Amino acid sequence: MSVSISIQNVVKKYDKTVIIPDLSLNIKNGEFFTLLGPSGCGKTTLLRMIAGFNSIEGGEIKFDDAVINDIPAHKRNIGMVFQNYAIFPHMTVKENVEYGLKLRKVPKDEMNKKVEDILKVVKIDTYKDRLPERLSGGQQQRVALARAIVIHPSVLLMDEPLSNLDAKLRIEMRSAIRDIQKEVGITTVYVTHDQEEALAISDRIAVMKDGVIQQVGSPKQIYTRPSNVFVSTFIGSSNLLNAKIKIESGKKYVCFDDFSVEMTNLSEDIKDNQKVIVSVRPEEFSLSDKGIKFKIKNSTFFGRYINYEILPNKDLIAGNQPYFEFTQDLGHVHDFFEADDELCLSPNPLKINVFTEDGEKSLIRDVKENE
Numbered sequence: 001m002s003v004s005i006s007i008q009n010v011v012k013k014y015d016k017t018v019i020i021p022d023l024s025l026n027i028k029n030g031e032f033f034t035l036l037g038p039s040g041c042g043k044t045t046l047l048r049m050i051a052g053f054n055s056i057e058g059g060e061i062k063f064d065d066a067v068i069n070d071i072p073a074h075k076r077n078i079g080m081v082f083q084n085y086a087i088f089p090h091m092t093v094k095e096n097v098e099y100g101l102k103l104r105k106v107p108k109d110e111m112n113k114k115v116e117d118i119l120k121v122v123k124i125d126t127y128k129d130r131l132p133e134r135l136s137g138g139q140q141q142r143v144a145l146a147r148a149i150v151i152h153p154s155v156l157l158m159d160e161p162l163s164n165l166d167a168k169l170r171i172e173m174r175s176a177i178r179d180i181q182k183e184v185g186i187t188t189v190y191v192t193h194d195q196e197e198a199l200a201i202s203d204r205i206a207v208m209k210d211g212v213i214q215q216v217g218s219p220k221q222i223y224t225r226p227s228n229v230f231v232s233t234f235i236g237s238s239n240l241l242n243a244k245i246k247i248e249s250g251k252k253y254v255c256f257d258d259f260s261v262e263m264t265n266l267s268e269d270i271k272d273n274q275k276v277i278v279s280v281r282p283e284e285f286s287l288s289d290k291g292i293k294f295k296i297k298n299s300t301f302f303g304r305y306i307n308y309e310i311l312p313n314k315d316l317i318a319g320n321q322p323y324f325e326f327t328q329d330l331g332h333v334h335d336f337f338e339a340d341d342e343l344c345l346s347p348n349p350l351k352i353n354v355f356t357e358d359g360e361k362s363l364i365r366d367v368k369e370n371e
């Protein structure tokens with residue numbers, strides 16, 4: 001039986017070093033939930049706390065209503081899939097998948113049926129008598145997945161399961177994993193530092209930094225309405241511009257040098273003259289007669305679109321990004337810009353995000369840190 005996971009005020013320390021100071025999170029039953037963040041932010045540490053491989057120095061973790069802090073890993077009924085497939089090399093595919101059921105002393109007929117079924121679900125039934133050395137990386141990861149889910153775990157935990165696969169196979173496997181998870185319906189916690197993978201695979205994502213959750217939301221919420229500058233730059237690319245708020249006759253504007261755009265979704269408490277950071281995604285700019293002036297530094301042709309590295313007036317550059325980006329879809333475009341060309345770009349006021357000067361808080365109405 002799949003369960004919900006409630007994590008309340010958990011603390012993780014290694015000796016005196018605090019890795020997770022105080023973290024709370026609720027994961028719904030059947031949900032595909034991803035922990036996303038840069039290397040060292042504590043994703044694996046948290047996953048191992050849920051699994052029971054790491055001690056918990058404060059707070060509690062519950063599966064449904066039961067506190068599991070002191071329940072040993074082998075009694076938590078979890079399935080795990082790791083980056084290095086961790087399947088037994090001397091056993092066939094079928095034997096690997098049977099392993100957990102044999103440990104649980106499942107009767108032979110029932111075991112055979114379960115193994116046959118799961119091998120079909122993960123689409124490796126035709127290789128069932130092969131040894132792992134004769135399987136591709138993707139097929140080996142399917143075996144690891146089958147072995148994890150055949151025992152009907154309450155929770156499936158996956159730690160960077162696609163890291164060892166090449167780019168094309170990663171894309172193929174991430175949709176396979178998503179389909180399989182939906183079919184079996186097991187609550188899944190997935191760890192990755194790959195933001196594109198997280199966007200493609202998850203129902204919800206928690207973005208972490210230094211052991212602290214920055215935002216929880218659906219991929220769309222996190223991408224379109226990040227709750228702070230860190231999330232906005234960690235997920236996808238964002239151009240960060242210094243700007244100032246102008247309020248005139250009840251209308252609110254974001255001003256960049258001599259160009260301004262009216263915004264209708266800024267929060268109520270925003271002040272006239274307030275300094276802000278505006279984050280604009282490369283696809284949220286459009287060419288315009290009036291706009292922010294940029295100079296082309298470089299371009300990269302991707303076939304379907306072209307990506308320009310561009311630079312504005314240096315007073316507008318917030319943070320230390322070496323260049324800005326502007327993406328042009330090539331569907332209707334025939335002329336390309338060259339290095340040193342100048343252009344005016346207008347940001348789309350419905351799409352851009354506005355943050356406090358310190359980058360910590362969104363100033364867009366109704367942006368939530370936790371949904």
Ligand SMILES: Nc1ncnc2c1ncn2[C@@H]1O[C@H](COP(=O)(O)OP(=O)(O)OP(=O)(O)O)[C@@H](O)[C@H]1O
Pocket residue numbers: 014019037038039040041042043044045046193
């Ligand atoms: N056994 C340990 N003893 C001491 N410190 C540890 C231990 N395991 C992890 N850490 C530290 O805890 C922090 C978080 O590590 P963790 O592996 O959870 O990060 P992560 O977000 O999963 O990173 P990655 O994406 O690189 O795997 C790091 O600073 C790491 O050095």
